[in-house]
Amino acid sequence: MRSRRINRCPTKQRKLQVPLELPFRPRQPPFMPSSSDCMPPGAEMATGFVLNTGAKIPSVGLGTWQSDPSVVGEAVYAAVKVGLALKKLFEEGVVKREDLFITSQLWCGHHAPEDVPEALGDSLNDLQLEYLDLYLIQLPFRVKKGTNIGNAENYIPPDIPATWGAMEKLHDAGKARAIGVSNFSSKKLGDLLSVARIPAAVNQVECHPGWQQSKLHTFCQSTGVHLSAYSPLSSPGSKWMNGKVLKDPIVISVAEKLGKTPAQVALRWNIQMGHGVLPKSVSEERIKQNLDVNDWSIPDDLLAKFSEIKQVRLLTCDFIVNPDSVYKTLDEFWDGEI
Secondary structure (H helix, E strand, O other): OOOHHHHOHHHHHHHHOOOEEOOOOOOOOOOOOOOHHHOOOOOOEOOEEEOOOOOEEEOEEEEOOOOOHHHHHHHHHHHHHOOOOOOOOHHHOOOOHHHOEEEEEEOOOOOOOOOHHHHHHHHHHHHOOOOEOEEEEOOOOOEOOOOOOOOHHHEOOOOHHHHHHHHHHHHHOOOEOOEEEEOOOHHHHHHHHHHOOOOOOEEEEEOEOOEOOHHHHHHHHHHOOEEEEEOOOOOOOOOOOOOOHHHOHHHHHHHHHHOOOHHHHHHHHHHHOOOEEEOEOOOHHHHHHHHOOOOOOOOHHHHHHHHHOOOOOOOOOHHHOOOOOOOOOHHHHHOOOO
């Protein structure tokens, strides 16, 4: 894929974690898992979920975080060829803008209300778009504008209600069709919902069979916030996480019984819990496998075995815990969900 728009995404997403999410495939029969208590209100079919805005978010997206800029463009193109969702270039007329669901995130150096529209404008310019389908506050954490998170001298207290007010204005203006957060604990999400004029539509967090986010899952269901899972395969081989979910004996056993790959089983677990997933891949074959998760289910007896998997949060965000930070311990940052 040669699109400047797509190839520039990874450069920005090193800060913003820009995921491109796949649209619905209406010709595929609707499917609901037998464990109906896992699915949140508004989850009409396994190929996608309905947000509290009424918009439809795909159940499977293409994650681009940590992807090499030289290969992520081809991965996006492969996703389009597979019939999923992303697409080639608008210029080539492969798909229309409304057929895509594109998400970006607000970096923690742009939390000041006056900086929020500027940051979104930069993302729109990079992507050559007029609007985003979803815009997320990446972290409940803030640094001085133009600085990085590597130096505690850059840390300043976040003012999430003020930042959210600026996000709401972007939604009002149609620049962000839905707004949400990322890496928010149940408490931090609840604090935001208590003051928000427009409730968060999504909380994008680490979630996979090895870190199931049970408390947050229940809270999101009760408040109508969609839980979106990044690193749904636990990011094996990455320097940040390097999880072993795909080697877990329970995941492997379930995969063998169902004739699926461990990755497909891990993704399907999240979907049956009512979560959208953002697996990262630059391989066309793996993208195809990742998409083959909607016309089958994990039976209840096998689904119950996932509760036996040891739980370990992989991305702790320990880099922002510091005596000079607003968060002195990991427990403070995650409000006990660690």
